[in-house]
Amino acid sequence: MDDRPFALTGLFRAGLPDPAPRFAGLPRYNFVYGHNDPSEVPADALAEAAAAVLRDSGRLLGMYNLGEAPQGHARLRAFVAAKLKRLSGITCSADDVLMTSGSLQAMDLVNNLFVAPGDTVILEEFTYGGAITKVQKLGARVVGAPLDEGGLRIDALRQILEDLKAEGVTPKYIYTIPTVQNPTGSILSLERRHGLIALSRAFGVPIFEDECYADLVWTGRRPPALYALDPARVVHIGSFSKSLAPALRVGYIVADWPVLGRILATKTDAGSGALEQMVVAEYAERHFEAHLGPLRTALRRKLDVLIDALGQEFGTAAELFVPEGGIFLWLKLPDHVDVRRFAGTALDAGLAFNPGPEWACAPETAKSHMRLCFALPTEEIIREGVAALARICFEQTGVPAHGVNRRRG
Template identity: 30%
Template structure:
């Protein structure tokens, strides 16, 4: 029994291995005003007209307060789900309101799906690297996560085939594939059209369920709509979406599109978890989507992020060593950088904080300890000037670190 935690011997087995997210652990430090934070994942909500947001919220209270302040149903408000079908239509997905379950952000959706499908010891196939929040949600249920390599076009189908064949030879049948096909977090790349079909063909051949997580699909720098996996294989793919990146993370509104048998189980789990989604935040989000030009706001988000991404990439080209590899994002909010050996981005982070710049070390995006030389940089939140300054600080630090390591023959 640890003297620091007298309850350790009482915890469930699944709780004993829980650890804090590397990103969450950074927030307290990275929020200090003198630090240029390239670490978080916040959208820049100043794109929105706050007076309009206030008016929408006030109208909800004035006109619908008697219902908005009460409990709701586990599936989510019907009006909210109707508006979400419009969001899905903008992504190229035809759905009915009854097909959806509203969740507390996309994160709760991942937790509910993990709780529904994952038993201890199950194998989950995921991109390498992958979203740290998904790894956190899955880890509570004690699976084994096996990564599939990516390149600039997303998951490499040949590598995925090798992984699945190796697992089959071991007598292991994976439970699911977790993928972020559009502007992936953290890598920033998108799965090409041909590869989407190749990945689904492999999933079909191995009877693999697919969880398609799509927070960033509309933040496409070319304003293109990429084919959703769920439209290609609706009975095999469960789709997770969110309003966090196209409206506000503060309204905590995510959703799952799933076959009805799965939908019903998710509603039961949702009700066991928190009874229901907040009627208030649902009503505000629903009214926003119904009354505001939200697609114009999404386009404004996208243009702003594209400009900041260009600034980041240009500064990296000048400030970072030529051996650094940078994945040019197709959209979204992140750039993924691989630094030359023998740099360890986890070990470098305390020095970066001292140099007043923050990033997320790459190892947090792998379940197997990989990512030592990698880092994720966010370009959605800091201003262009702050981004350039942060990259300059990082570049100087990386250069100093390489000189020091080479001086010691490492």
């Protein structure tokens, strides 16, 4: 008899990521992830919506997919189609919408449809870190397309496509966040959108459009979605995470049925959470438009506080890429600064930020950048957190040597 302790850990398959740490609570100065402003979550109205749908339709929870089509709750899919028509210019029906467990599941489903080991995909040079790691884990080659203050550079993208064509490579898709780009916060102009569609047609490469921040444009106005310009060439995903509540995990995919039908065939979860969909539909039909204005105002106010605090503490040492909406600010410190040097020290001191390399196809190109999420902390905590960030940064790198009214060292 073998008396040695039995350990399941010795039987895990190879290639797994490192284990996740135990959750120890959020840091006091939390500028990471896609949290939103808790004070702007319409909790009372959501509670009323939950009570209403449980009272009127709760019995339907006894059936998978509420006894409806497997794409998700019919009322919510109809609302999404109407919202996209009104705000993004997309003409689609509820049957063209598939509800998902947040846009992360939507991303996984689209990748599962298109990407195989050895394939090539084009992403914006700075982009959502999860988009990069997901395709890398699938064994795909990532090519970063340059950005400027107006978003994706169409001239540079054309050159990339021509170079790949010369190699005999047709990318599986071009992934873009055209409206409130993550992390830079830019909005792709209508002219560039038409240029992107033209390149898709010329080189036979589809577009994977991620619009999960589009409802948070400060002005409330945005160009038509890429899907609206050419639905045959675009797969569109979106989410209620940033416009309503991240923890609800309600996202969606919009695509023509030949695409959506194949995606649906690979969705093996027996349907995304139905109660969340019912509650969001009940709430959104009545309150969604009225909710967005105050939310944008609150987020813009926090951004203004963050910009002011960074100016006071970092002076001219920080180059800010002021977003046109959303919940993130992208900034750059002097070239010799590597923010990874002090990210761990900052976290130990209760301050979390996203180092730029996590959001770059070529990590070293963003070693001096960082992304700050300003939605979660209060205005007071934002100011305290930026002061702590400047102090830690100076102690580790000598930058910033001084703010507006103070000299360090």
